[in-house]
Amino acid sequence: MSEAEPVAYEVRGSTAVVTMDRPDYRNAQNSVMTYALDRAFQRAVDDDDVKVIVLAGAGKHFSAGHDIGTPGRDVDVHYDNEAIIWWDHVGREGGDQRYAREMEVYLGMCRRWREIPKPVIAMVQGACIAGGLMLAFVCDLIVAADDAFFADPVVRMGIPGVEYFAHPWVLGPRAAKEILFTGDRFTAQRAYEWGMVNRVVARDSLEAETFAIADRIAAMPRFGLALTKRAVNQCEDAMGMRNGMDSVFGLHHFAHAHNAEVGADSLGGMDAKSMKSAGS
Structure with missing residues (x-):
């Protein structure tokens, strides 16, 4: 696939x-x-023949997260506001630009995808970092290869976690604090022990195991699956996830603003290279 259509x-x-x-x-x-x-x-939601969706990453890694330094980074490109109703971020300044973009492209899109009425399975190998972790979090099941590793290291930027802040509900409060306070990677096995991952399988069995689970789910009634997914999501929200996430999104942007005020940029002077060298 070309950079113009990277999915x-x-x-x-x-x-x-x-x-x-x-x-x-x-x-x-x-x-x-x-x-x-x-x-x-x-497209998958509109196809009546599709019962289950698998989200995957090509190559060695699932996703290294938000693009903060490749030639294809497009922070100033117009988007079409599919997830929320807000003005475009292009041509805006300061917090107006950051808030509009991140509410749409990150928090808004993740919430939109969490509500997909068909079961979604993340098939994870290699790196699943920060924004990649958000994509895994919105999926209903996570099947991880034994070489998968996870991290949300953005506290190194002075930022309290990524925009879709599901950590306390997906990992539990103490595990969430550990991974955020340290910025350390954690293994697929550790994620399984914390309840974040459904299964850990050998790397060469990842695809077969994921599709076997998808086939079992696909045998269930489609509408029953949709209602069951909605039921669990509603209970999760009743436990405070949506409201908590809204409050943390404000802290996230306060951190961006603080960085921009006291330093060179909203990311605390960090870039893809420095984040990687620090252990990400």
Whole structure:
């Protein structure tokens, strides 16, 4: 796939496979990818023959997270406001620009995808970092290869976690604090022990195991699956996830503003290279 369309789409039986396809950049997420993902998910929702969706990443890694330094980074590119109703971020300044963009492309899109009425399975290998972790969080199940590793290291930027802040609900409060306070990577096995991951399988069995689960789910009634997914999501929100996430999104942007006021930029002077050298 070209940089202009960095998401592949195919249907295998009753399962749609949505694949992030920027392997040269560890599937870093720019806005072009975000909207390509949204189109692919919508295509799967509209196809009555599709019962389950698998989200995958091409190459060695699932996703290294938000694009903060590739040649395809497109922070100043117009988007079409599919997730929320707000003005465009292009041509805005300061917090207006950052808030509008991140509410749409990150928090808004993740919430939109969490509400997909068909089961979504993340098939994770290699790196699943920061924004990649958000994509895994919105999926209903996570099947991880034994070489998968996870992290949300943005506290190194002075920022309290990524925009879709599901950590306390997905990991539990103490595990969430550990991974955020340290910025350390954690293994697929540790994620399984914390309840974040459903299964850990050998790397060469990842695809077969994921599609076997998808086939079992696809045998269930489609409307029953949709209602069950909605039931669990509603209970999760009743436990405070949506309101908590809204409050943390404000803290996230306060951190951006603080960084911009006291330093060189909103990311605390960090870039892709410095984040990687620090252990990400």
